[in-house]
Amino acid sequence: MTESAAPQSEDRTVLLRGGEVHSPADPFATAMVVERGHVAWVGSEGAADAFAAGVDEVVDLEGALVTPAFTDAHVHTTATGLALTGLDLSRADSLADALRLVREHSAAHRADTVLLGHGWDAMRWPEQRPPSRAELDEATGGRPLYLPRIDVHSAVVTTALLDLVPGVTTRTGYHPDAPLTAAAHHAVRAAAHGAITPQQRAAAQRAALARAASLGIGTVHECAGPDISDEDDFLSLLALAETEAGPRVVGYWAERVANAKDALRIRELGAIGAAGDLFVDGSLGSHTACLHTPYADAPHTGAQHLDAADVAAHVAACTEAGLQAGFHAIGDAALTTVTEGLRNAADSLGLARIRAARHRVEHAEMLTPETIADFAEFGLIASVQPAFDAAWGGDTGMYARRLGVDRARTLNPYAALLRAGVPLAFGSDSPVTPLDPWGTVRAAAFHRTSGHRISVRAAFTAHTRGGWRAVGRDDAGALVPGAPADYALWRTGELVVQAPDDRVARWSTDPRSGTPGLPELTPGAELPVCLRTVVFGRTVYERPNE
Structure with missing residues (x-):
């Protein structure tokens, strides 16, 4: 991770107690100790007494839920x-x-x-x-x-x-x-x-990061590039995130790489990958996603900006340079182009090197069983947005009007991706859909096509640990000793999650489950309210007293 993605930690020791701590290290944890920006301990209320005398601050959670902070991956x-x-x-x-x-x-x-x-x-x-x-x-x-x-x-x-x-x-x-x-x-x-002035830009960036922090988001993946913004915008955002308290910003720059010189320039910009919105195609709403067969409401198949040879060259150059590659691909033809390009690169460099690089694909909506299998084979990260289905899915939504009902029902197949072993990283693509992490989790659990639904636990993991895995970090995104202390405190309802139907495993805080609890997220339930967001031990948002 670049320096801009690693904010300074608080050199203090804090004990949080009297709540519910969502930690795989202890499914019944009610307390946590944070030291020098990292989780030092999680455990029971009774055991917390041993730490009370040696900490700088004791936080009474008053029954609040403590979870890892969310990562918005796009x-x-x-x-x-x-x-x-x-x-x-x-x-x-x-x-x-x-x-x-x-x-x-x-x-x-x-x-x-x-x-x-x-x-x-x-x-x-x-x-x-x-x-x-x-x-x-x-x-x-x-x-x-x-x-x-x-x-x-x-x-x-x-x-x-x-x-x-x-x-x-x-x-x-x-x-x-x-x-x-x-x-x-x-x-x-x-x-x-x-035409935007530096002052307008900085104000906009602060407003966006403040909104993210208020929603329990501790990290955002900025998906920038020459077709989206400009270098000044990207550099100013990374500089702001490095110098001001707020969510981490992990930068991607969507520009094609042909050689080591290109890769060095991407790194010098502060990006961790030549990825994000490197466009293979466009979008379904604008009739620019690239399809194998024409749209139901237009006599064409959209637009394609890169071919398989372009994809292979970019992936090979990034892999050789130790840089993460990635693409924006939505339509089924665009996704076929991506996987064909990955196969060509793997034939040249070897499958193990391609898998180790954790290249990523943004959106990945019109997947087929064949391209899902290819994602699994090449170790691709699927950076996806469940709110898209909530906004445009269903038999009468935009997807159905663009593609017809049968094709629309194949979109965003999260359950199939997980069954195949494809890592998911959830995001919003804000401002396309709003920053809304709990709404995103609920959208995945209540996908409009029931066969694509995943459990709340899986969706929550995709929106926390999934984003960290997408940047090559397997040691973060969970509240376990040694992990970065990125967490949020929540006012919630009942900590029992019931899956939307029998095709998704049910889980709850029942002691027999051995699983830490999360809020009940049925469609009519009130979403959790963020009380505090902490990044690397530093508070970046505190809800005003009501």
């Missing part, structure tokens, strides 16, 4: 902060409502060089169409506006923003009367984000 931090502090259209219930919000935002931000928004989804609106350029020109009074779709793979913009990007009308993905995609979208996004 975040776009600055974009998340801009959505939190700027124009968010995710709650707009119609095109007319969205245009109203644009008008109000434009009037309130007259000093901004470029207006920025996020989160529209025309499929949720009665009009079933995005805003036109003429409508946005009118709503903004002719000012530059960048407004990406909720999946951030297409965007609508104003004429004034297009005027800031010479040659954009000749780029791939330019559509005069439809959202921009591909190279045209990347160009207008670069122009829009280039």
